[in-house]
Amino acid sequence: MEKLTYTNVNGYLIPNITYKSGNQMEQLGKYGFLRRDYLKNHRNSTYQVMLLQDTIGEHLLEVDKAAREREEVILKQLEEKEPLPDKEKNQMAWVRAANQHRAIAEEIILKELIYV
Template sequence: MELTYYRKGDYLFPNLTIESEPVNIGKYGMLRKTFLKENRKNWYQSMLLTGKLEKHLMEIEKAAQERMEVLMNGLLIQYPAPDKEADQMKWVAHMNNLQQMAEESVLTELVYN
């Protein structure tokens, strides 16, 4: 491995680049990142420096999305939605309530622990 350097004043600095492709982290991954940064500073720094943070955030995002789907299906079975054609606003309110219930569980289980 051959390193090249550039001069800045009296110092030589190595030309180092990080080869990584940009990763799109969703809502739950970003919430997890903020939680780690604010509440688990040492763990956040360690994962950031070792390059494991993005992988961890992607795993959290994927697990949260899968858990949301499972919970929504279970909640729809337990609390069936009203007829969408008869009363759309009631259906929307019901679905929003179910989504909030599922999201609260996902945030507690995966993001904020």
């Protein structure tokens, strides 16, 4: 077990706490950061408990990975249901359809995994 050290701030001893999760935060993607922001702003007590237990990094990485995997599945399902136009013949229609699929997938992910 590591020895806890303290810093003197205006006569008060403040513990120096280090987190292992710090390195994991560097690996986070878009959905991990969205989840972190949601927890901070709307579920602050849960966020603080996870931060103090040093489980926040692992949780955010898990959510980010699950969200990216879910995004792939949703995009494949959408493409099967509504195939994208031929990119060579009509590039603007392809971009429009691809952006629409991505927006639908993102909305589903936000409701299922991020804002819960």
